[in-house]
Amino acid sequence: MAGRGGAQRPNGATQGKICQFKLVLLGESAVGKSSLVLRFVKGQFHEYQESTIGAAFLTQTVCLDDTTVKFEIWDTAGQERYHSLAPMYYRGAQAAIVVYDITSQDTFGRAKTWVKELQRQASPNIVIALAGNKADLANKRMVEYEEAQAYAEENSLLFMETSAKTAMNVNDIFLAIAKKLPKSDAGNANQQRQQGVRLNNEQTQPSESGCCK
Amino acid sequence: MATTTEIIEGFLCPMCMKDFGTVTLLQHHFEDAHTSEDKAVFQQLKGFFDKAKKKIMGDKDTNPFIEQNSSSGGDVTNYSQGLSGYDSSWWEPQDFGASQSHLDFFKSIRGARVDHFVVETNKLLIRLDKLLNPDAPTEPKRRKAFEMSVVRWIPDREVPACLRCARSFGLMTRRHHCRLCGGIICDRCSQFLTLSFAQKLVNPAFCFEGEGFLKRSGSNTSLNSLMSTEGEPHMRICADCRQLLERRDSMTELRNTKPPIVQLYEKMKMCIEEAENILPQYLPMVDSLSQGEAVHSYRDAQILRTKLVKLYEAIDQLSKRILLFGLDTDPQPNPKQVYLQKAIRMYASNFMQENLMGLQNLLSEDEVKRLQEVRKAEIQRKIAAERQAAMEAQERERQQREQASSAEASGCRSEASGVKSQGHRRQESTASNGSLGKGWKPEGEIEHASRINDPMLQQIEIIRGYIRQAKQAQRMDEVTMLEQNLRELQLEFTRQRQAQGDLS
Numbered sequence: 156m157a158g159r160g161g162a163q164r165p166n167g168a169t170q171g172k173i174c175q176f177k178l179v180l181l182g183e184s185a186v187g188k189s190s191l192v193l194r195f196v197k198g199q200f201h202e203y204q205e206s207t208i209g210a211a212f213l214t215q216t217v218c219l220d221d222t223t224v225k226f227e228i229w230d231t232a233g234q235e236r237y238h239s240l241a242p243m244y245y246r247g248a249q250a251a252i253v254v255y256d257i258t259s260q261d262t263f264g265r266a267k268t269w270v271k272e273l274q275r276q277a278s279p280n281i282v283i284a285l286a287g288n289k290a291d292l293a294n295k296r297m298v299e300y301e302e303a304q305a306y307a308e309e310n311s312l313l314f315m316e317t318s319a320k321t322a323m324n325v326n327d328i329f330l331a332i333a334k335k336l337p338k339s340d341a342g343n344a345n346q347q348r349q350q351g352v353r354l355n356n357e358q359t360q361p362s363e364s365g366c367c368k
Numbered sequence: 369m370a371t372t373t374e375i376i377e378g379f380l381c382p383m384c385m386k387d388f389g390t391v392t393l394l395q396h397h398f399e400d401a402h403t404s405e406d407k408a409v410f411q412q413l414k415g416f417f418d419k420a421k422k423k424i425m426g427d428k429d430t431n432p433f434i435e436q437n438s439s440s441g442g443d444v445t446n447y448s449q450g451l452s453g454y455d456s457s458w459w460e461p462q463d464f465g466a467s468q469s470h471l472d473f474f475k476s477i478r479g480a481r482v483d484h485f486v487v488e489t490n491k492l493l494i495r496l497d498k499l500l501n502p503d504a505p506t507e508p509k510r511r512k513a514f515e516m517s518v519v520r521w522i523p524d525r526e527v528p529a530c531l532r533c534a535r536s537f538g539l540m541t542r543r544h545h546c547r548l549c550g551g552i553i554c555d556r557c558s559q560f561l562t563l564s565f566a567q568k569l570v571n572p573a574f575c576f577e578g579e580g581f582l583k584r585s586g587s588n589t590s591l592n593s594l595m596s597t598e599g600e601p602h603m604r605i606c607a608d609c610r611q612l613l614e615r616r617d618s619m620t621e622l623r624n625t626k627p628p629i630v631q632l633y634e635k636m637k638m639c640i641e642e643a644e645n646i647l648p649q650y651l652p653m654v655d656s657l658s659q660g661e662a663v664h665s666y667r668d669a670q671i672l673r674t675k676l677v678k679l680y681e682a683i684d685q686l687s688k689r690i691l692l693f694g695l696d697t698d699p700q701p702n703p704k705q706v707y708l709q710k711a712i713r714m715y716a717s718n719f720m721q722e723n724l725m726g727l728q729n730l731l732s733e734d735e736v737k738r739l740q741e742v743r744k745a746e747i748q749r750k751i752a753a754e755r756q757a758a759m760e761a762q763e764r765e766r767q768q769r770e771q772a773s774s775a776e777a778s779g780c781r782s783e784a785s786g787v788k789s790q791g792h793r794r795q796e797s798t799a800s801n802g803s804l805g806k807g808w809k810p811e812g813e814i815e816h817a818s819r820i821n822d823p824m825l826q827q828i829e830i831i832r833g834y835i836r837q838a839k840q841a842q843r844m845d846e847v848t849m850l851e852q853n854l855r856e857l858q859l860e861f862t863r864q865r866q867a868q869g870d871l872s
Binding site: 193195196197208209210211212213214215216217218223225227236237239240243326 | 804805806807808809810823824826827830831834843845846849850853856857860
């Protein structure tokens with residue numbers, strides 16, 4: 156009996172609020188989006204990760220001080236032929252991680268276009284994080300840390316260099332996003348917008364009092 | 369305060385706030401730079417006043433209406449060009465502002481009108497029923513008295529002109545009474561209702577063929593409306609009553625007969641329902657057969673499969689017919705109808721795509737038999753292995769008992785293993801940073817999906833697989849999310865299809 160169960164994790168339901176966020180991963184193919192999520196969700200790493208078809212779906216909960224943040228993660232395919240799907244996934248997303256590969260300048264360029272597209276098309280208060288993946292291959296580095304850092308600051312993005320292989324900064328970047336997300340009524344914040352004002356509301360009845368009754 | 373509300377004076381252009389010194393300069397500037405938008409309106413107004421002036425002055429050489437139309441037509445196009453000069457993409461998309469529903473108001477007005485027409489039509493039908501009474505007199509004078517007893521005829525002297533077209537009555541234009549509402553109309557505004565059509569209106573079960581109304585004949589001998597020149601008995605009614613009666617008639621027609629496209633659709637719907645009934649029986653059957661179970665017989669599965677295939681063929685045929693319905697006729701059906709037809713076809717093909725997957729992989733009979741044997745062998749092996757294990761366990765227990773009675777070293781060893789497991793546990797908790805829950809990820813189901821070419825369809829298939837897995841894993845949150853995504857995908861897919869259809 157003693158060995159069973161492992162560490163008892165605090166149950167999210169008993170602690171304060173539960174927020175649910177849609178998070179989408181974008182970036183050139185083979186930069187390590189799926190590996191990043193797999194590391195975050197399952198703690199695993201596959202040397203030969205197959206390329207994603209369409210978009211993969213994963214969930215992971217993160218406990219911040221008194222809130223439980225549930226990430227609903229959409230890991231999109233980086234290949235060109237699936238780009239038509241991406242808008243469907245970033246449209247309602249509260250957070251996005253744009254991933255590039257630090258050993259390839261092209262992927263950084265592509266990441267910039269993704270950021271631009273998100274700023275134009277996604278919901279206006281989306282939290283965008285930039286992840287320079289494959290930090291374990293620093294000896295083949297083509298994108299300097301400072302360059303990416305400066306770009307991220309310019310566009311007010313969260314920025315970290317990560318490595319799915321060594322798990323460096325993987326949980327940290329997700330936690331940083333979770334901390335930056337608005338926690339009040341988070342789950343349905345985007346639905347409450349766009350409603351307008353209803354003028355003829357049945358509940359607003361004329362008050363009974365009055366001078367000439 | 370003073371700096372913000374500085375007062376500027378002079379010959380200021382209202383658009384660009386520049387000072388032009390003199391009136392003429394300002395006017396020139398304004399006409400050159402700003403009137404292009406307003407010119408159209410201005411010219412139109414000016415043209416209108418010019419024409420009006422000409423007409424008042426008695427200038428009959430030019431036809432004012434034609435010219436005015438042509439000039440204003442030109443101006444309107446200019447104006448609209450000026451309007452379309454700005455691009456809507458310059459502007460941010462607007463949020464909804466205040467809104468108010470006028471539905472109730474609309475409904476109350478419409479309700480009142482509908483009620484009015486229903487009551488009026490019912491009145492007409494009651495009178496019609498009375499007029500059709502077979503015992504009613506046919507002799508002209510008494511017939512007239514009878515007709516006047518059904519509805520009050522408006523006295524001739526009260527009406528100097530036709531109530532519909534306002535032609536004044538005289539020697540040439542005679543007064544005629546509508547037998548249904550008693551109103552007075554001229555011969556041009558009156559219609560002849562054949563008695564057989566009237567029968568049908570009063571009693572919908574009455575079988576009726578032929579024209580409802582006779583062509584108004586040239587001769588106006590209508591005093592005795594029962595005696596027709598064309599041989600068919602009829603009565604004179606006014607065009608208003610005719611409209612009401614026709615509307616009622618078309619309503620009953622609509623209620624009683626379905627247009628062919630609806631019949632096709634209903635047939636298709638029946639096929640789909642039947643297929644939906646069969647599928648839940650068939651799919652588990654296939655599953656269990658492919659696992660080598662012998663609960664269902666192979667024959668049953670085959671019979672169901674052929675049934676399904678036939679149903680699918682029927683659905684396919686019917687939906688195709690619906691898609692092409694009316695496209696070869698001369699007046700093309702309106703775009704809404706075509707859209708509906710396409711949507712029905714889309715629905716049918718979606719249904720088939722969704723459910724045809726199960727149909728493809730019914731194994732051959734031999735394979736099923738082989739599988740059954742394999743499974744049987746496996747079960748036997750398992751049973752044997754379990755027996756073996758039980759035997760071994762008994763054996764071990766016996767041995768342990770023997771050891772326990774003799775040695776104390778075994779106690780030390782178990783303590784050591786306890787420490788090891790604890791250490792392991794600690795390691796795990798530090799690795800997960802203390803803040804991560806258990807993540808969930810469906811395993812990739814790629815074999816199905818990679819066969820499909822369209823990325824959108826592929827993704828729909830993937831999501832379906834995920835939903836299945838999430839259901840199996842009892843992750844209801846995930847199921848709802850995925851289902852929502854599936855709906856979005858399907859919507860998007862139909863939209864794309866639509867766009868492609870429009871292009872081609």
